[in-house]
Amino acid sequence: MKHLTGGVCAPKGFVASGTSCGIRKTGKKDLALIVSQKRAAAAGVYTQNLVKGAPILVTQKHLANGYARAIIANSGNANTCNANGIEIAEGMCELVEKYTGIYASDVIVASTGVIGQRLSLDPIANGMSALMMGLGSNSSDAAEAILTTDTVRKEAAVSLELGGKTVKIGAIAKGSGMIHPNMATLLVFTTTDAAVAPALLQKALELAIQDSFNMISIDRDTSTNDTAVILANGMAENAEIGSENADFAAFLAALKALYIHLSRLISKDGEGATKLLECRVTGARTDADARVAAKSVICSPLLKCAMFGSDANWGRVLCALGYAGADIDVAGVDVTFKSEAGEIKVCENGGGIAFSEEAAKTVLSAPEIEIAVSLGGGPGEALAFGCDLTYDYVKINSDYRS
């Protein structure tokens, strides 16, 4: 597996575009389009929040047959909790049909931004010409157009060999606040030129997400608009993956690696974040216990504040493990803080051990911190992604709408 540039345009047969159509007053790009030359197998997972953005309902309908060809997405307005939300989401798909000839029913639609404000179709209609003119290897423009409070674009691509053919997978993502994915995630648009049957594509997507985006939490608020979709247009000409064979395993491994890379990018760019936090749990009785434990640690506001202050307050790690709801023997817990600046063990068998506060401060002052938790001798392990809780998170969210 190799890492590539080019994002969603790295795989064969995909073009993308991003423009500013005026939904956002700042002039930031706010409308994105991704198009496949050929109709593609398609799969999606969505938020488990009972309040769902209207675009999700429309996308679910369009993906029911397992195929699609284009993705349109806007930022600046989530098109959620609006009386005319479905009408607008369908209108966006119809605009794509009008300009590209792709059936509206083969278009995936997504929106992100403020909840509960009406979205007008006018700026989107006005932006379509510019969007069409921009279509090309412009993954970065599309990646920029879906950002909200994000400060950096999230793009990645990889290639792998399947039966003598080079297959590529590319993705763009967004997400900085209201990030606590549950069975789905943020916005993630993935393209691949691999040939994969829709059912297997859905399975690969769900498995890859379980260990990547679903292990992120920025603020424990599960969004109403989380959507991850993947389009596989088969233009790499590999033998279609139609069962859980070796090709499926290789494709899944590449997809998971791509998503973990994006998960780290997203967590590091969490609203107000100054540090990426990763909690690696080993020795749990099961992977499920490890996931619950790792996510509980990454979610603790108190620990997140301590990490912001480079304070080795490991008692908060123990506290979060204790209320996680996993099957844990607290008397067997070890905790070590790790970073590029070194590592320091702070807790052994559930109790404190002597350590240098100065050395701990050095370790915790790095921009990427790993909280390594050993729960004992079990086979279960997991990795969760988060960030510190800072003044800027409060600042960003105390006046988000204006």
Add this chain to the structure above:
Amino acid sequence: MKHLTGGVCAPKGFVASGTSCGIRKTGKKDLALIVSQKRAAAAGVYTQNLVKGAPILVTQKHLANGYARAIIANSGNANTCNANGIEIAEGMCELVEKYTGIYASDVIVASTGVIGQRLSLDPIANGMSALMMGLGSNSSDAAEAILTTDTVRKEAAVSLELGGKTVKIGAIAKGSGMIHPNMATLLVFTTTDAAVAPALLQKALELAIQDSFNMISIDRDTSTNDTAVILANGMAENAEIGSENADFAAFLAALKALYIHLSRLISKDGEGATKLLECRVTGARTDADARVAAKSVICSPLLKCAMFGSDANWGRVLCALGYAGADIDVAGVDVTFKSEAGEIKVCENGGGIAFSEEAAKTVLSAPEIEIAVSLGGGPGEALAFGCDLTYDYVKINSDYRS
């Protein structure tokens, strides 16, 4: 039912004291003692965190027989995750026996503060004389001695008539961060001169807590040391409450009112808080659904930030209801913000309605905000307590240990 002053010393036969013994370097009071003249029926509930402070294990042992006479508590160190924690907690009870003659096995012990630092018995032993000299109607001193990052004392007392006798109930509490009680709460010490059999006292305690302390969340971090205990010494000479009769109902109603009063005080004094938030959910299918929904709203970091900024971002209320896990028809949700400055409806049937942003800002600029959520026509309702999320929460917790 009448509200009284005097806290835990309002009921007959209880004295209290608080002193500074030097566990905390600041000179703030850090050691409290409450004593009943007579042996009292006693009941307790404790954190459900798997990591439990050593004092909880000792208190559970001492309360196994349903009776106790004294409470000793320190702040500044949680005596949790320490190799010698049990020894220290038992040592604190033995100090009470040495100075008062009350059997150590009739002493309740509690600690609150940093987790994972060794607690020495020395300052406590040195402080005992001053603590004994201070015993009297000094509920406020005891209330002060158990505070950590709290900025105000939490004390309350009520009286009620039971069978022609006046019965009093008093309580002190602490809690400002790591507050997300689960089946127990913070530290709450309650005294009453009512005669109540231990089993009924336990039942009243659990029922009163369900609708009060267990409905608070400051930061979703369930503490390792949450402890609520009640002593009933019978000196009011009412007929002992031995069944769920009318007297039990009256006693429970008074206890619940007292605890809701304290829950509001605690929430308003949450770490860094500038505003008390209350979420009142009505029209749910069941009370259990209402409780889950109300607590989810009060916990949302994004909503808490919006309330800090007086921003009527009601989409975040809908979002939190959607992921709560309760059985909710999101298309039937109404949301109204209320305060002393007025009230303003912002969402009807799950969708936005026109409202004056200026008027909303006025309503939300008050120090106590009610978020009123109607879920439909069901009989279930609940009230949850929380506070806004501010810069100061981050400040307090990014360097708590130093």
